[in-house]
Amino acid sequence: MKNPPIFPRGYVVQVARIDAELSVGALLHRQVVIKSLVLEDPVLNMTSDPDGPWNFENPQAQASQNTFPLGVISRVQIKRGRLIASNLLPSGAAGPVFFEAHEIFCDLEQVNLMRILNPASSSTDGQGTVKAGLLRFGSVEARNLESKLRLEARHVFFTEVKAEVYGGSAAVISPSTCWGRT
């Protein structure tokens, strides 16, 4: 999936391999229903435009009647994922990376992709567990993160988070939240 035109050339998401399990019963009724997805070696490049949206947002997109509607997917697994977050510079060129996560393994249930991408969503759009071998916040590192997470109303809620930090440990003692512009 490529970046929208206002962003530098590149991809929002690249995935080496996708395995999808389809509902045979739905296919017999000429409907495509994905029961489960396994994404192997995906790379998510999140880029923020200081004056506008993230590259994965597309407020101008209209739901096309020609594309099949993606319903709730019972299970989504991510294996060996990588997430890279960066800002655009005022010149429009790609800026420095401010967050990256490597060796991500994620197991989510009841994932609603369409609602995740919809800025007006106000419901739970998936929940599960995530592990990451390495996280970098600028120059600060954490390793072996484990957490439960919930996607809800454009927020990501992390609970039961623990990680290794510079010879010690970090454990989140209250629910953590991350959210985009409101």
Next chain:
Amino acid sequence: MNFKTTARLNGVNVAQLLAAFPNGGGKVTGKMEGDVKLAGEIVHSLRPRREYTEPDT
């Protein structure tokens, strides 16, 4: 993008942690324990790498 969290730290090697920051290494050593509250917004800077690439004037 905004974030909010409260974390409990145990046994963090302060020398290793500070070494991750420019000019931060070698000033404090020991193990750190405590609760840390972090909240804020990841903001944009017109010149995000200035402090690393340009001398003070």
